[in-house]
Amino acid sequence: MLQLLAPDGTRTPHEQLDVVLEEAGLAAPEALRGYYRDMVMIRAADLEATSLQRQGQLGLWASALGQEAAQIGAGHAARTQDYLVPTYREHGVAWARGIEPWRLLELFRGVSHGGWDPHELRTHPYMIVLGSQAPHAVGYAMGLQRDGLVGTGDRTADTAVLALFGDGASSEGEVSESFTFAASVQAPVVFYTQNNQWAISVPTAVQSRVPLAQRSRGWGIPSARVDGNDVLAVLATVRSALDTARAGQGPVFLEAVTYRMAAHTTSDDASRYRPAAEEEEWAAKDPILRLRRHLEQLGEIDEAFVTRCDEEAHDLAMRLHHHIHSMEDPDPIGMFDGAYAEPHPIVEAEKQQYLEYISQFEDEEPTR
């Protein structure tokens, strides 16, 4: 398993991955402090979202606690033009792509038609259908090939797609079918599974007799296993895989080994199926603590910085807390506007039909 930071923060050199990090200044102290702040911020937003669900302000919340390094690392590994296709638990990835956390809360409150503009943020809306990220990503990647945006050598134009899904989703037929298409056409796609050890109550060991990363090899898709609680290893591994895909050298499959520290969602009670000793074992590998220890070893972090991050994180949580009450219901017509990038006659006809339909209720008082 690829690892650059041991749980105690010690840095292990790695010939290829260090080149990837050094070339782009991704392991410079300022950058490391940035990832630390990112992880602290998104964890605070996540904890606040769980509280808001408990207070009845969200219908549901799927926490990404413990997966911050796997997500912040992957999110920052992508170039601006790359297209990301996330699941429903990708809060750190969303943060790294510049999606405001309140937009995630809107989804879980049920007052959004889908979140954000995928073209503007180069990040697909969250999708709950397990495994669907893989065929969507491959289809998009095949489109990139047809648009001549792969393997040209132009660093600002060449584009890759990052498909994100869980260990449970990796057992879905859609993922296997996507491997087939991606391998056949050498699509510029990186399949990235966060193995957080559990698919609700089913452990990964029951899903697969071999490490997940090995699964793509029968398709001729190269793969690697990376320590998902090590932000630097994730960053370098995902960046290197995306570089391969962008250069036209075909797909890559990555397994990030991490842990879902919270329950599956706020509707779940993990203590019914998960041993407490396992949770404690993984708490010792906490990705935020790991990076902090590394920064301490480098002498590149001080108490003032840690306090400032904690204060900013607290402010973010408070802003989310206040903002949730002012979230308005979306305009029902908005869902038609977000269906296609360009106007479409069938959607336009359906929109007109729906406008006529809802106009009959205009005089009625809304009921809740």
Ligand SMILES: Cc1ncc(C[n+]2csc(CCOP(=O)(O)OP(=O)(O)O)c2C)c(N)n1
């Ligand atoms: C096609 C499909 N089947 C079943 C479900 C119900 N479901 C939602 S989440 C989940 C477990 C997913 O586990 P995993 O892929 O490991 O991702 P994680 O939730 O751990 O991030 C299941 C079975 C679904 N959303 N979609």
